[in-house]
Amino acid sequence: MKKKQNEIPTVNFGLLGEENYITDYVQVHNPKLQRIAKRLRGKTNDQIITAVASYVAKNIKYPLDRHGKPTAATHTKCFKWWNGLYLTDVDFDYGWLFPNQTVASEVKRGICFSSACLCTSLLRIKHVEAFTVLGVVLKTKGKRILGFHAWTETVKTSGEHIVIETTVHPKPAKLVPAKDMYGEALPVTYDPLAWFNEAGYAEDKSKAKKYEAVLNA
């Protein structure tokens, strides 16, 4: 991971298009998440990691539309005015949920970013070193860039860094050593570009430049 930067970037992917610090998406002080974390028992980091990964896989689904395409579109209504009409009625083609929204009983769904931030939050509440990682997925054979993705990176009791793929459900994905996931040992390779948790944010600007032309094409 790169050195943490002093300036924390913001994003405006909230349900109402509101702006938030990226680090706000790891919620370690949220009461509901703290209650969930309390139920996930484990004495060692490894046991806690397994319990958290299982919880996320079992409880959070990936949102697909009726054609089977990933959907991150949101529509928020508040302040009912009259029969179906609301004073505030906004929709966006893309949005991120906070971990406490992802676990809300009416939701229980989240794209890669939302489920990864939930996973990172639960691990951080349990005092396990963890980050949400934003990066690019490439086909290992041929190095073709597929697109952006998010996942959780955490540290086992032995000190080994592992990747938790949080979009797999209802059974958790196999925990893969980060050196394998980033080192072309699987059919797809994850290339990390940015790391964050509640304490800070770091990114690799040179990689962002490298991928910009390809991803914008």
Add this chain to the structure above:
Amino acid sequence: MPEDKTVLDLITKTRRKRQLETQKAVWKTFGVDYEAEKRKQQEIYDALQKRKGRKSKRKRKVKRKKPERK
């Protein structure tokens, strides 16, 4: 936000591009059957359409024609 290009700027611009292709490749690597996931969504949609159809049929039944005036 810093003025030079950041990873988050890049995500903001390219957020919805290639989401399906990426997710399919990720799921394939981790042994998820994408086609089964896709079928589930179609089944939900079909069930909703069926329910919708039944409802409108019921509405049509309830409607009565006004007697014609002679």
